[in-house]
Amino acid sequence: MTIAILGPTFKELATNVDKNISDISYIFVGRSLGYVGGCLTGGVLFDHINPHLLIGISMLMTALGMFTIPWCTKAVLLTALMSLIGISMGFLDTGGNLLILLTWGRKVGPYMQALHFSFALGAFVAPILAKPLLGSLGKSINGSGNNLLTNTRNSSQSKVARLVDMLKTADPFTWTYLVIGSFVLLISVSFFIIYLKNGPSRNRPGNSSAEAQFTRYHNVILFLLSSFFFWYVGAEVAYGSYIFTYAKDFVHFDDNQAAGLNSLFWGTFATGRGIAIFLATCFHPGTLILLSLIGCTISSLLLALYNTNIIALWLGTGLYGISMAATFPSGVSWVKQYTHTTGKSAALFVFGAALGEMVVPALVGFLQGISAIKHYPILMLTALGTSAMTAILFPVMYKLASSPSSVQPVSDDRKALLGSGPDEDEISEELPEDWNDADFEVIEMSDVKNDIDGTPARNASTRTTDRFSPEHSVFPSLSSPVYLGGSPKKKLLQLEREKND
Template structure:
């Protein structure tokens, strides 16, 4: 399907869901609209990555970083927009908006504070209604641009470009895709888990105040967004593999500090900032890196996004369940450390598979080269044989022509002598049959004249 049309339809579905959610009075309808938005965002994530790779190819590194920076910027700005529209206390509402998921340990920390200064229900609903309308209108406006882009695209040119890109394929294509699926599962799961539970960890384990916990959460996402913005320029002169290795090293170092030294405030703040920065560039750099070794189409990119979505869905749920059962163990920090170790172990395996020599391709190339060489030699041999055959036929033709000229001359002289001499002398002249041997050519109107002309032409 055309990428621009797919993105236009998905964003149109997202806008429709956002317009309908504030008016929902039934949980079933709300579930349907939320599912529509979730599916549309999944299509947007997949289609955006594929469209960037198809548009810029091997030079898609900075553009891929810019695409994922827009995700981080939107995640950072949307809660602020909702906070401004809510009309409540900015620090409390920002903490509530950024805290996207809560652990089962304690109730929402801001519930008691919010209950002391309740806002009028109609005023609060009206402000949140405007938040949905503003974001939905923005997305609808962008979907119109994608429809215009679809009307301007040349499908035949896109298909020919896509078919030209299908030739590059790694030897272990599907094992490489499968490992990248698992890699993104752990990476995105760790990112969402830490961003979701760091507020609760700061309040319960680090005994921070609500404002400090909200600031710690903002440090994580702020470092995440800033590092993705810086990666746009860094991708212009750094290879994707270099950016991945730097991110993985920083991820292991920071998660180790968080898992084993988080009881120190300085270690918690610094580790959170470095961990957020190290998680920023892995996803776009991973897609840019694997595109250098094998062709990435819609199926492959969708597998990456499915793996990321599974990690985003399953790992936070598992952490929340375990944290509810083991209250004294910082499961969040240990999960960050374990997922970082898994990604560090997976990447060398993927690198080895990606750089495996193309045995099958070399055999095909050598076979095709041998075949071409044999065909070229056979053509040369045939040409040489043709030249020798033509040369032999030319020599034979010249010999026949010379012999015919001699025969004609001899016959002409003989006929002249016969016509000019006496009958007695003519009887002494040799007969033309003796001159020509077995050739049945005779003077005058003898019966062998016609056959003689035929043999003469041959």
């Protein structure tokens, strides 16, 4: 809501600072630069400071900025406030994704989808809150304020009179920022309560023994994921920003039809993220990414080939919006399956997304202004090109993440003892924590005894269970094959391999 409210109230902001709309477009640049700085700074801080405290501080900064913006009459101060909000939003994006990963771990799928669905929901609610909903509220406040101000005219210095006078002069534009700021302030207080209840030392990002696993290509995968989000988020913002203009200038829609096409894109986008919450409980993140990439490729190809066909434009826009919805949260959940995510790594892919949000829309706008190529469907070709880039990057990331050399190898002794069936997680769960060399020696001695007595060999788990039974308490002599065959672990590995053959 804080990010999306800037568009519907841009005209009022320009009026407040006595500027034209075109003269204060640099506030977007200030907010974007603050956002990038917040992402990078937050990535470092979240590795050392409690995430609840940092998110609470960032939300408090946002609330203060929202309370101050309606009364700002200087363009420089407005730009500074937008930069402050951008910094806090960068903190929130980095810390929010990281905190969700730390809280639910490998089961993060539906919770990550719900987090990003709330972004789309806020962007949908903000314009409604700015115009129709609070318009009637402002009128009612003005009417009641006149009556109450008349009753308190003789005591103009009273606090009630000053408060009523402030409410009387507040328009829907001001009320919008006050309502959103109050909501953000409430969430900030909630995070401070969680921080005080848990204590400063709890829930601090750290490397647990179960989670602190890095693949061999950890840095490469994070870099490719950042590039992946660069193209994806850039395409999302560019299409949502320019589809209205494209529909009017290129397909010759009227204002209502162009606005309807724009609403269709964001409506299907929000709907897709809502549906993805339930799909994430049934499908792996990689599967959702694959389905999203297929949908984006098909829809962007349809839009590029039939760029002036009305039916193709409506169908392609709806399919493109719903296909893009689950990509970002699924990507964040997907990388959690293969490597440990820290504050710095979360900041890296959020930085890639922020950079794409700035670069790709600016590039599309620049190309559309060139007279030699403006008759080409630049927006649709951009959608097709970014879909192709993401469709190439994800298989490469998946190949690196799932390659055998990138997985921490299990020792030969464990493989020989437990066989090749279970994966690494199952091995770590089934193997006792106090496993040591003596256990291997006991199992080896029981194998030798079984070979001498002619009794059938039992599996490893059965031998481990009764390794301290009386029948296994016989110690072989120095000439036993246990000592002639080298170390117990090596002989056990050789025996197991022979049995498997």
